[in-house]
Amino acid sequence: MNLARSFLGYRLGSLNIPSANRSYALSRFPQKLTGAGRIRDRAQPQAPPTSNHWAGSSSSHGESNIWKTAQRPAMSDPHLGLTRLLLDNNTLVIERQIEMLNIFVGFEQANKYAIHNEAGDSLGFIVEEQQGLFSVLRRQAFATHRPFRAVIMDVHGTPLLWLRRPFAWINSRMYVQRLQDYASYTPEGEPVLDTFAEVQQVWHPWRRRYDLFMREKTNRVLSLASESQPEPPLTTFTQVGQVDSGLLAWRFAINDETGREIGSIDRAFRGFGREIFTDTGRYSIMFDPHLEDQALSHTTASSPGTGSLNLDRRALLLALAVNIDFDYFSRHSHSGPGGFLHTGGWD
Template sequence: MSWRNRDLCLEMVAKLKPLLTRARLIITRKVEWASIMFAYAQETRYIIKDPRTPRRKTPVGLIREKSNVILRQLLWTRRPFVAEFTDARGNEIFTVRRPFRWINSSIYAEVDGKEVGVVHSRWHLWRRNYDLYLGNRQFAVVENPGFWSWSFALFDEDDNLVAIIDRKVRGVGWECMQHFTNASQYEVRFGDAGKGTDKVFCFAKDMDNDLRVFLPLDLPERAVALALAVSLDHDCFSRRRLGWVLRLLGA
């Protein structure tokens, strides 16, 4: 499917614009109490907020997983699922679809059932590598060093930084709760569109330096980046019954 078809592209942009023109998004996974108390795998739920809006506590979007209850218990993080991105009123914006996987995962971003792009993971013993595609064109790559690195930088084919997905560290208390509840939180930084110019800039904190980076991502590409955020949560940070044994097998 060629997303560059003009009518199709305009239709996609109209649906994605209310959520994905924002420079920053905070994605918080809800606590799964049944999983804590009974080891029962629930459908995941997320709240999306914009930290730059005056009403920071009001969600600008929601993410809701739909999956088979039996497959969730048997396959856990390898289960197939569809997740709907909606606005705060429940109106669908786009969906992501992740088929069953054994080692390498793939997750597809779709608008009205039409595929926009896909994220494929590449297995490595400790690194977390991902390739992002829009149609047949690869527009970004992630090569995270693994271990305790919780920042996932997206680079284009010219090694330009185009977006950052950070798992936010919120103190010892929150981290202890996250360990037992999967209540992870992520920040996705896209950048601001410069007024009077076609350039887009993103400000990102990297160690001791503030970085100003050029950002050419359009709205369909941002949808694929959000699909990556969902995949990262399942691939890297969801609690597993078999722990690091599965990690060595490509979890």
């Protein structure tokens, strides 16, 4: 393990991190005003940490088979797998798998999702970790407040992305991790993870809102997959998008700083039987919808991966879909089994 830490070049350090979550403003895009009486500190490059003081304050603890599997050397090229998954497809279909205990006794199990393209070809999987009896009890007791971790894999079982959602009383957060420089392992073959994006839910009495953040290029938040994962400093991320959907919405448009739609997540209605008695869900993620409009109007040629969303930002939207499913359409969300009460959206 000492050799692994030396490979990182430095240990996670002693940073004075405020205990409170990020404060919310009317807008946190770098080039937009935050509103009267508010200020925004621009993120600054930070000195490399020198100790592991705050790595223990992780929001995720313990081990599981899926997490241990994700700590092994890759079976295929992770960067190529991410490219095929996210850049070769402008639309992804995410489907949560049926769990029998969810149906018969209302007992929520670990989430599992299959990823397909529009043609129905299998592209990968999203699997939430399971940690034994205590984790099962915590899942039932804390419902959508509980922490969880998940791994996004390609069809070969190679981990591509790591998702981490800390415990939260009100506004959920999800961090997105990938390999450092898409291909970094310790000499022992353990993945070196880079926390590069974050999803934050924004509280509102009835609207469904999220803020999306990307890590500043000058900052790195590195950790080993086997370590307790750190909470990044508040100045590490810059807002790149937001979601502001209406009451009981099933469609979530992601807009950039100018208000242009850069992506969307739509939950499909699967029929009354599925919505009432099962905890399944099917979501369509569309990247760069303006490319479809251009293709329909024949104004310019479009092809997958040529839009404004790069690989990391598309990965952020994929994580957002998982967070939306967990917040609003799981059996333990406010609205009931499978999100059945979400029958429409009003602005």
